[in-house]
Amino acid sequence: MRSWPRPSVPPVAVGEKRMPxxxxxASGALRxxxxxxxxxxxxxxxxxxxxxxxxxxxxxxxxxxxxxxxxxxxxxxxxxxxxxxxxxxxxxxxxxxxxxxxxxxxxxxxxxxxxxxxxxxxxxxxxxxxxxxxxxxxxxxxxxxxxxxxxxxxxxxxxxxxxxxxxxxxxxxxxxxxxxxxxxxxxxxxxxxxxxxxxxxxxxxxxxxxxxxxxxxxxxxxxxxxxxxxxxxxxxxxxxxxxxxxxxxxxxxxxxxxxxxxxxxxxxxxxxxxxxxxxxxGMVGYRGEKMSKSLGNLVFVSKLRGQGVDPRGIRLALLAHHYREDWEYTDADLERALARVERWSAWAGRGTGDPGSALVDELRAALAADLDTPAAVAAVDARVDSGQPPTATDLAAIDALLGIDLA
Incomplete structure (x- = not known):
């Protein structure tokens, strides 16, 4: 059966590669x-x-x-x-x-x-x-x-x-x-x-x-x-x-x-x-219950997109929570994520700086530790807030590892 188009995933040649x-x-352990x-x-x-x-x-x-x-x-x-x-x-x-x-x-x-x-x-x-x-x-x-x-x-x-x-x-x-x-x-x-x-x-x-x-x-x-x-x-x-x-x-x-x-x-x-x-x-809840078809408390990706919501904001709203976490979605999650997209995009538009950024190593270390996307998002936030302009490697790593294209 037909799948869907593959997004570009840029290679990130620098730094130490990590296995997750x-x-x-089954074992209850990290493996x-x-x-x-x-x-x-x-x-x-x-x-x-x-x-x-x-x-x-x-x-x-x-x-x-x-x-x-x-x-x-x-x-x-x-x-x-x-x-x-x-x-x-x-x-x-x-x-x-x-x-x-x-x-x-x-x-x-x-x-x-x-x-x-x-x-x-x-x-x-x-x-x-x-x-x-x-x-x-x-x-x-x-x-x-x-x-x-x-x-x-x-x-x-x-x-x-x-x-x-x-x-x-x-x-x-x-x-x-x-x-x-x-x-x-x-x-x-x-x-x-x-x-x-x-x-x-x-x-x-x-x-x-x-x-x-x-x-x-x-x-x-x-x-x-x-x-x-x-x-x-x-x-x-x-x-x-x-x-x-x-x-x-x-x-x-x-x-x-x-x-x-x-x-x-x-x-x-x-x-x-x-x-x-x-x-x-984990399960995503909404209005006090697990989001499920039987309860009818569903927030649809297609409806958000139809309202003009940037899909990068939807992606970041989810990445802000650890994948194994059971959590409850609110409109504030999406508002924070969309604000983050704006902040990151403005930073990306400043041009490229010193190629010696350590951000790629921080992203790899966070994600290799049981896919800790909140830590990875926080690492990008810290880089953005530092006042230093991004490097080409920064932007490639954010795209390749977090799936957020800031180009």
Missing amino acids: RLHDT DAAPAGDTATLYVCGITPYDATHLGHANTYLAFDTLHRLWLDAGLAVRYTQNTTDVDDPLLERAAATGVDWRELAAEQTELFREDMAALRIVPPTDFVAVTDVVGDVASAVARLVEDGTGYRVEDDVYFDVKAASNGTWSLGDVSGLGHDEMLALSAERGGDPDRPGKRDGVDPLLWRAHRDGEPSWDGPVGPGRPGWHIECSVIAASTLRLPITVKGGGNDLVFPHHELSAGHTAALEGTSLASLYAHA
Whole structure:
């Protein structure tokens, strides 16, 4: 599937390159986010294309854009995959409620997402994959799991047996660290069906939803139907990236069940871990609640852009908060960010000064320390406030590492 245009990312030849250290959700520790060779791999779970793109989405993709840029600055090649879940219950429900064909809704919202990502200067994935383009591969994977005993039927639906799949490569809880009762509660909140009769364990996730009247359906070796949620990402990751992935990323609401169970599917199908490191962005709130479709308290990137807001201000409003932080957006965040854009732009317009600036080293050090963008933004503020004019290296580093073009 078509991605979006790649922004220019200038090389910064001077100074010491740094490899990032990230907080790993699975271990709870800071760990090197470094590949074994010279190519880093990244998988970030994409949107279900309706109500795109709100600031919560943008916060997640900007976090991993920062990682992507730091890897590029370190001289690594980056192979990056992002999916879009363009067939799923929430999308179908929204399409039905609005009287729009689900395919049209998905296409419209995916295009809006592309436009927002391009405006925010997010470096695009190498592979941008729609679930509807890989249904056949998912169906084949589900059939393999049924054959080896980790998939089983409840009526015509197919589920994943989490206990049977525990094989030394993965055991339930390895990614999330949650107990079974916590998993059952979250499963009920996040699209699961823990109380369905016939399941071997309430946590067992759906692999294949058999055809229901009025729903999209594809033929497959386990019967007509459509994919479950977690198996999609497992199949896409294995088909586009070498496993284990250097970093598997997404919002922290995906730790369980999505990333936990995707890891289980990958272990059962491929006999290897899904990822070496799991990194998760915090949730952005608005008006006292987490920004979410169900609550309707969304601030959209496209609407801000439509009001004439400089996308650099949107980007800086998000970069002012640490990616793992849960925080509440207010209009003051954007006002401060837009004022910062004006101040930085005026500084950049003063011409270039002494090439001996240490700003690039400060930016690299901040971002290598678990993507500390607030510290990086503060370093630029201090440079601007110092009264010294920028160097060409300063401006290139701000563009390459923070994605803010001041030229």
